[in-house]
Amino acid sequence: MSAFRNALSLPIDGIEFDVHLTKDNRVIVYHDFTINPDLTYRKDGRSFTHQSFPIENLTFAEVHDFLLKTDPAEPIPSLYTVLTYIKAHAPHCEIFLEMKTKEFKDDTFLKAILKDIEETGTEDKVRVLCFEWSTLKHLGRINPNIPLIFAVDDQMHPLNDFLPLIKKDGGWAWSTHYKNLTADLVHKAHDLNLHVNVWTPNAENEMERLIGLKVDSITTDRPDLLIS
Numbered sequence: 420m421s422a423f424r425n426a427l428s429l430p431i432d433g434i435e436f437d438v439h440l441t442k443d444n445r446v447i448v449y450h451d452f453t454i455n456p457d458l459t460y461r462k463d464g465r466s467f468t469h470q471s472f473p474i475e476n477l478t479f480a481e482v483h484d485f486l487l488k489t490d491p492a493e494p495i496p497s498l499y500t501v502l503t504y505i506k507a508h509a510p511h512c513e514i515f516l517e518m519k520t521k522e523f524k525d526d527t528f529l530k531a532i533l534k535d536i537e538e539t540g541t542e543d544k545v546r547v548l549c550f551e552w553s554t555l556k557h558l559g560r561i562n563p564n565i566p567l568i569f570a571v572d573d574q575m576h577p578l579n580d581f582l583p584l585i586k587k588d589g590g591w592a593w594s595t596h597y598k599n600l601t602a603d604l605v606h607k608a609h610d611l612n613l614h615v616n617v618w619t620p621n622a623e624n625e626m627e628r629l630i631g632l633k634v635d636s637i638t639t640d641r642p643d644l645l646i647s
Contacts, residue, residue: 420487420496420504428580428631430646434505434592435515435618435638438498438598440528445479446498446535452519459485459495497531503538514545515616515638523553526561532564548594548616558588566591566592568616572599586611594618597637 434446437450451458459466470497474482479497479549486492498516505512520528536545548568549555555567570586571593582604585593592614600617608615617645618638620626628644639645 420493420502423501423504424508426642428513429642431509431642433513433636434509435517436501437517437519439474439519440534441474441477441479441482443478444527446528446531447474448481448483448496448498448501449474450519452521454482454485458488460488460492461488495533497535499535499539502535502541502545506539506544510544512544513636514541515569515618515636517545518546518547518551519547520549520551520554520555521552523557523568524589526557529554529561533565534578536565539617546591548592552588555590556588563589566614568592568594569600572596577585582607582611582613582647586613588602592616594638597625600629600632600634602632605634609633
């Protein structure tokens with residue numbers, strides 16, 4: 420939670436993070452698909468450098484056998500905990516929630532996320548982002564009120580034809596790596612009434628270029644630079 424406390428101490432208007440579903444259908448906030456030994460360690464001190472622990476194969480209790488290498492060390496948080504914290508400490512913030520999934524299997528992950536959103540009363544703040552488009556389309560059918568962000572890189576679709584597909588599939592926004600962005604693509608997205616989000620420029624000159632292109636939101640590891 421220290422990362423959220425630090426980020427929300429700044430005058431930001433949005434925050435982005437990734438979520439995974441555990442084996443027992445709890446949603447946790449973590450970037451990687453597997454527990455990363457560079458960022459995490461076992462509570463009992465045993466090394467797991469040569470072992471793989473996919474989150475989808477762990478129960479929520481087993482996830483809590485690991486601690487984040489923060490100071491002080493902290494458990495990997497649940498989505499419920501993070502949403503509750505953001506609502507209490509930064510109710511103005513938009514929440515960009517990225518679902519980490521490689522393929523759509525069933526509605527379990529979607530319903531678990533929606534349950535946490537409903538129980539924390541953050542429906543009006545959460546936007547859901549995913550690279551796996553069929554997952555977003557299913558989410559839109561379950562809850563058409565959640566804004567959908569279709570993530571795209573240049574390996575997924577030719578960059579000249581994906582925007583109409585996003586609009587057709589119910590997208591609220593398009594998200595892409597900042598190096599993919601051109602003025603023409605921003606204009607085309609805005610003509611379709613699509614919000615444009617980019618990740619992850621961390622240099623001031625790139626941020627200035629993107630602001631000049633009139634992107635709608637920027638996801639960065641250096642919000643301090645962007646604010647300045």
